Amino acid sequence: MDLDLPDSPSTPPPDPDRSVAVIGGGAVGSTAARDLARWGADVTLFERDAVGAGATGRAAGIVYDAFAEDLDAVVAARALDRFRELSGTGEFELTDRPYVWFAREGDDRNAEAIREQVPRMRANGREVDILSADELAERWPTLRADDVAVAAVAESAGTTTPATYAAATAELAEADGATIETGTAARIETDPVAVRTGDEGGDTDARQFDAVLVAAGARTPGLLADPGIELACEAYRVQALTVGVGTEDDEQRDRAAALPSFYDATGGYYARPKGDELLAGDGTEPVPADPDDWDAESDAWFREDVLEHLSGRVGGVESTASDAWAGLCTATPDRDPLVGELESGLFVATGFHGHGFMRAPAIGELVARQLCGADGVAPFDPTRFDGREEFEIVEGMALDGD
Ligand SMILES: Cc1cc2nc3c(=O)[nH]c(=O)nc-3n(C[C@H](O)[C@H](O)[C@H](O)COP(=O)(O)OP(=O)(O)OC[C@H]3O[C@@H](n4cnc5c(N)ncnc54)[C@H](O)[C@@H]3O)c2cc1C
The missing domain is CATH 3.30.9.10 (D-Amino Acid Oxidase, subunit A, domain 2)
Known part of the structure; x- marks a missing residue:
């Protein structure tokens, strides 16, 4: 199984010249922001708290590529390569x-x-x-x-300290021209895609973007519920x-x-x-x-x-x-993440079953490339569910399916 990614993450996709809002400064959002910024996109990252303050800052920091499913294995291997390449940047070290x-x-x-x-x-x-x-x-x-x-x-x-990864990638994004707005909770509008910040009912103007990525961890389904999108994610x-x-x-x-x-x-x-x-x-x-x-x-x-x-x-x-x-x-209902386009210009990346940090460098890159016109990964397509599924939550470190 191949991911159809260029050997180097720095190789830009065909059409990176666009304005993008990334909502969520966890490992996934900050990776996407970093890649988009270095390819030349005009990126604004909104983080309601501090970069790495969500699940990323609470994670154990265990990373590996030992997955039995071929897609999971190539994603995790790409992520490990990127962790190794980044190790030594800022406070981030991979042991x-x-x-x-x-x-x-x-x-x-x-x-x-x-x-x-x-x-x-x-x-x-x-x-x-x-x-x-x-x-x-x-x-x-x-x-x-x-x-x-x-x-x-x-x-x-x-092993590593996950918050240092989010901080290092967000700093690289900023160095490449991204705007990082911490302490800024964002809300989404669709048709056209736009972001509002500030208190509920506040009158901040909607800021329009060519694309919006929602990588807001556990808050992702709630954010998408605002414009009426139901996500099969708990x-x-x-x-x-x-x-x-x-x-x-x-x-x-x-x-x-x-x-x-x-x-x-x-x-x-x-x-x-x-x-x-x-x-x-x-x-x-x-x-x-x-x-x-x-x-x-x-x-x-x-x-x-x-x-x-x-x-x-x-x-x-x-x-x-x-x-x-x-x-x-x-x-998610099938334990695969939800990564890709939900509707025109609106993208999502969530649903990682406790294995999101170790895959973040690859998932962030994949969705960033999709935002710039590349194909998505079919098994991760977020539209494979209609969002109203009832399902049993299966614990993250379980052996079955790893
Ligand atoms: C105890 C624990 C141990 C774990 N151990 C591991 C491990 O060893 N290995 C592993 O791979 N995974 C592990 N995980 C899972 C891992 O933490 C997550 O899968 C991963 O960090 C998800 O990253 P993320 O960027 O999707 O989400 P998050 O890190 O949650 O980031 C989402 C960000 O969005 C922000 N946000 C939310 N709403 C808004 C809004 N409206 N506007 C702006 N910003 C918003 C949040 O503040 C947050 O910073 C563990 C998780 C926990 C809790």
Whole structure:
């Protein structure tokens, strides 16, 4: 599967000479703004809060290209290339770190899924291998492996602080002439596409653009509802925490810092080193959340669950979290994102099921090229749903479909 993208993201699409509004300064919106600006478009990025303040600023920062579906794999590989190219710009750094996922003894469903996925990932050209419990223990002795039935490792993976990516790309966009309006909530009008800012009912003039991209994360469906567009997309809440390791033991701490990112499919939680600590999460609530009324604090049950899992998996994990928080992700009926044109001049990019950061550099580029006349990616076409579908929210880090 090919994405039909030029080798270099800096190669402009045929017709970049247009005025574009990007609504949302998360990883996706700031990537699109950056690409559009450097191709020569006249770009205004509207961000209601600060760049990176949405899900991007709350994300765990695990990135990898180990997807079994060929389209997902090429998107993630393009994104990883771009992360690597950008690393070292501003505060943004990508640390190479393998990604390991495993099923425990007795969990036949997930063990089977791992065995089935790995050959498909390899067929997609991904550097992924099956590991036995012994091989896992040999490579990372700090990670308990005696109860592992089967593991897999993706070598091409890394960790980063997602907000620094959004900040670095927004700064590059600005350097290429984009206007970044933070603290500015935008509303959309259609026919012709236009943006209004300021309070509801305020009389700011509608500003017309050749194209508007709505990349407003969990608020995207609400924004589009204004001009009467229904989007098959639901927001849901997920949680993460950080916890110290081996506070009294330098060796234990160093070993933990050298761990891969890992996902325990049986326990349903993930973790990765972050400085002297581990950053971990599960805590998905597969029920819709209201972006205007949700709890950004973590729940006690979540902290207890994850800390219990972690203390059984990595030596020296502290008993209390140093920090914990929640954020909103977005889901679609078929778990593929909604990326492309909704109606003339109005574009959308959302619905990433907890894997939006790792794909943002590619998704932002794809939709930016579409804004300049390039073809879209059919499986991501946002008009494939009529917006009134009822569907079950499936958690983000689930194995099935990855
Ligand atoms: C706890 C947690 C852990 C995660 N871990 C990972 C991970 O390890 N790897 C991964 O790939 N993904 C992860 N994700 C998912 C990832 O965070 C998202 O998929 C991704 O950041 C989405 O980026 P975005 O740009 O689409 O949205 P956002 O980052 O939410 O950006 C949307 C922006 O739009 C702005 N906005 C909203 N309404 C308006 C308006 N009216 N006007 C102007 N601006 C507006 C918001 O303020 C926000 O800044 C995680 C998410 C959470 C919550």
